[in-house]
Amino acid sequence: MGSQFPFTLADSSLGQLNCLVDGESVVAKSGKRFDVIDPGSGKSWASCPDCREEDVDAAVRSSHRAFQSYSKWTPRQRAQTLLKWHQEIIAARDDLAKILVHETGKPLAEAYGELDYATTFTWWFVGEAERVQGSSIVSAIPGRRAVTIKQPVGVAAALVPWNFPIALTLRKASAALAAGCTMIVKPSPETPITALSVARLALKAGFPPGALNVLTTSLEGTPGLAEALCLHPLVKKVTFTGSTRVGKIISGLCARNLKKSTMELGGNCPFIIFDDANLDQALGQLMGLKWRHAGQACVSSNRVYVQRGVYDKFVDLVINAAALLKMGHGMAEGTTLGPVTTPRSLDRAEEMAKDALAKGAKIVFGTGLRDASGSGGYFMEPTVLTNITDDMLMSQEEIFAPLLGISVFDTEDEVIQRANNTAMGLTSYAFTKNVDRLWRLFELLEAGMVGLNTGNNSSAEAPFGGIKESGSGKESGKDVAIEEFMITKSGTFTIEGL
Ligand SMILES: O=CCCC(=O)O
Numbered sequence: 001m002g003s004q005f006p007f008t009l010a011d012s013s014l015g016q017l018n019c020l021v022d023g024e025s026v027v028a029k030s031g032k033r034f035d036v037i038d039p040g041s042g043k044s045w046a047s048c049p050d051c052r053e054e055d056v057d058a059a060v061r062s063s064h065r066a067f068q069s070y071s072k073w074t075p076r077q078r079a080q081t082l083l084k085w086h087q088e089i090i091a092a093r094d095d096l097a098k099i100l101v102h103e104t105g106k107p108l109a110e111a112y113g114e115l116d117y118a119t120t121f122t123w124w125f126v127g128e129a130e131r132v133q134g135s136s137i138v139s140a141i142p143g144r145r146a147v148t149i150k151q152p153v154g155v156a157a158a159l160v161p162w163n164f165p166i167a168l169t170l171r172k173a174s175a176a177l178a179a180g181c182t183m184i185v186k187p188s189p190e191t192p193i194t195a196l197s198v199a200r201l202a203l204k205a206g207f208p209p210g211a212l213n214v215l216t217t218s219l220e221g222t223p224g225l226a227e228a229l230c231l232h233p234l235v236k237k238v239t240f241t242g243s244t245r246v247g248k249i250i251s252g253l254c255a256r257n258l259k260k261s262t263m264e265l266g267g268n269c270p271f272i273i274f275d276d277a278n279l280d281q282a283l284g285q286l287m288g289l290k291w292r293h294a295g296q297a298c299v300s301s302n303r304v305y306v307q308r309g310v311y312d313k314f315v316d317l318v319i320n321a322a323a324l325l326k327m328g329h330g331m332a333e334g335t336t337l338g339p340v341t342t343p344r345s346l347d348r349a350e351e352m353a354k355d356a357l358a359k360g361a362k363i364v365f366g367t368g369l370r371d372a373s374g375s376g377g378y379f380m381e382p383t384v385l386t387n388i389t390d391d392m393l394m395s396q397e398e399i400f401a402p403l404l405g406i407s408v409f410d411t412e413d414e415v416i417q418r419a420n421n422t423a424m425g426l427t428s429y430a431f432t433k434n435v436d437r438l439w440r441l442f443e444l445l446e447a448g449m450v451g452l453n454t455g456n457n458s459s460a461e462a463p464f465g466g467i468k469e470s471g472s473g474k475e476s477g478k479d480v481a482i483e484e485f486m487i488t489k490s491g492t493f494t495i496e497g498l
Pocket residue numbers: 163164167296297298299458
């Protein structure tokens with residue numbers, strides 16, 4: 001396996017393309033496989049097992065067996081093994097970055113950026129593993145005391161998206177393993193190999209067989225496999241990152257058996273720039289955020305609101321900065337903007353640009369159309385549109401493509417009302433040098449996270465997660481993320497003679 005790889009791996013064990021169950025390399029019961037496509041060329045470069053419902057039970061039973069022993073490991077043993085895994089991932093950085101580029105399309109520098117971000121999670125949960133604590137309570141009833149302990153919930157299933165496949169696999173798996181849970185990962189059909197690679201490294205680091213299993217499947221197989229995982233009685237927790245539409249389905253499946261779940265769903269994030277902002281600072285943060293992975297991040301700036309006094313100047317700055325982007329294959333020297341990961345994203349982006357133009361928007365940079373050069377890759381030039389209004393699809397839905405739309409606003413009240421006028425509430429960004437306003441915005445913007453003079457607020461140490469239809473639960477951060485994989489048990493004691 002791995003001979004089709006268009007690049008050489010330093011560690012050839014990472015090129016094994018079968019599922020990992022119970023420490024063994026496993027194929028789908030049907031024997032079928034699906035192709036993994038390089039978005040930068042549109043060509044298949046590997047294939048993975050196309051698992052279906054009938055493959056789920058054996059994987060879950062393996063995770064359950066592993067849970068029986070792994071959950072009894074001391075927190076220190078878990079922390080030490082997580083640390084070894086962290087080191088193995090760092091040692092495999094060059095191989096993982098190349099796989100990431102060929103699965104997602106993102107430029108090599110961004111792939112390294114994702115890996116550096118990803119290993120902040122392994123590192124963070126090394127520390128968290130030993131910091132889980134219960135409490136003791138003096139009862140209102142004489143002679144009684146209560147204590148609480150935290151216990152791992154059991155086998156967890158992770159449904160991981162394609163946009164940050166290593167970072168989000170590690171964000172979920174590190175928390176689960178730190179808590180004492182075992183996990184089955186179902187990666188997206190676009191990005192199965194990164195999940196397989198990091199799971200093999202977990203085995204190498206010393207996690208027991210079955211502690212981290214991976215089942216791969218195609219686009220067609222995804223709904224059935226996800227449903228079978230969510231409904232399996234031995235799966236006690238589901239963590240999902242993806243669209244709000246699918247999140248509602250997954251959440252409904254979990255609700256049938258009152259299963260614990262964490263939902264990291266879509267965003268429609270406002271990015272607000274006031275007249276008194278440091279425009280260079282706002283521009284730098286916007287460029288990093290908007291073009292990161294060709295706009296395909298849930299936390300990407302979806303709606304850019306600029307106050308009237310600096311609107312024209314800021315639009316010019318954005319156009320000049322967009323002109324510096326170099327579109328190309330992620331492995332090509334100097335590329336700063338890769339393709340989108342799926343052709344579906346191109347269809348959607350073209351539809352959004354067309355809708356905006358029909359409703360009065362103006363294209364000031366790019367075309368809003370897919371690249372017609374015949375490269376075969378899923379490219380769209382960076383496109384900047386102005387005169388964006390709230391009735392346009394670009395304002396109402398997550399764009400997930402290199403399309404940047406700019407709206408003008410006049411007052412603070414107006415922009416807060418417009419920013420909050422969405423079912424989503426993942427993250428919001430605001431740029432102003434007025435401290436009182438900054439605090440007001442922090443409190444009044446309806447979002448689980450707010451970036452204040454900051455365009456990147458995702459980090460291992462701060463809780464990550466949305467409100468409203470952007471989801472529920474938190475990943476990363478102190479206590480809250482690990483608790484997503486634990487139950488709290490209280491014990492009440494009656495003590496004679498006290
Ligand atoms: O796309 C969702 C996750 C992005 C991030 O963790 O910053």
